[in-house]
């Protein structure tokens with residue numbers, strides 16, 4: 463059964479395999495914290511604690527707000543990650559939004575992207591987020607479809623600077 467769960471050592475093997483897949487596309491968001499991958503592998507329990515502490519505001523990068531990280535799993539398999547930021551900063555309001563997500567490359571195009579945002583919304587609601595800002599690059603068709611599937615109402619497209627795609631901003635009433 464596909465579930466959105468808090469990070470746990472139970473998923474160590476599958477998570478580390480997924481990180482290797484993300485590495486091929488130079489995507490490190492899946493780690494949630496800045497920790498070298500060999501250290502993550504060596505001390506997975508410490509890693510998991512660090513990620514879970516983000517929701518308590520412990521170990522945040524300067525200027526970041528507390529965020530709760532969830533993993534989309536099926537049995538012991540890691541499928542993807544969602545990060546729910548508890549409130550918006552100026553930057554999040556413009557670019558990042560409340561919820562970020564990614565699906566491991568070998569599990570894409572199976573509906574898990576839609577699933578991950580769908581399951582993240584009630585978690586956000588529990589955090590008191592009733593109007594959820596979700597954003598994506600204008601070039602990210604898959605993400606746009608996911609946001610619209612989950613009820614996202616387009617607000618505007620913001621510049622991210624020269625040579626970069628515009629950021630599309632959507633609000634979901636939660």
Ligand SMILES: CC(C)(COP(=O)(O)OP(=O)(O)OC[C@H]1O[C@@H](n2cnc3c(N)ncnc32)[C@H](O)[C@@H]1OP(=O)(O)O)[C@@H](O)C(=O)NCCC(=O)NCCS
Pocket residue numbers: 562563564565566569570571572573574575576577597598599602603604605607608611
């Ligand atoms: C974006 C991402 C989460 C999509 O995950 P996914 O599991 O493939 O998504 P789904 O299977 O639920 O697909 C959602 C829709 O997008 C479509 N889609 C998926 N990948 C696509 C692609 N590469 N190009 C165009 N459409 C795509 C699907 O066909 C589906 O369309 P439908 O609604 O018409 O059926 C995944 O590609 C990813 O993790 N990318 C890297 C990180 C990222 O971009 N995160 C989002 C940040 S805003």
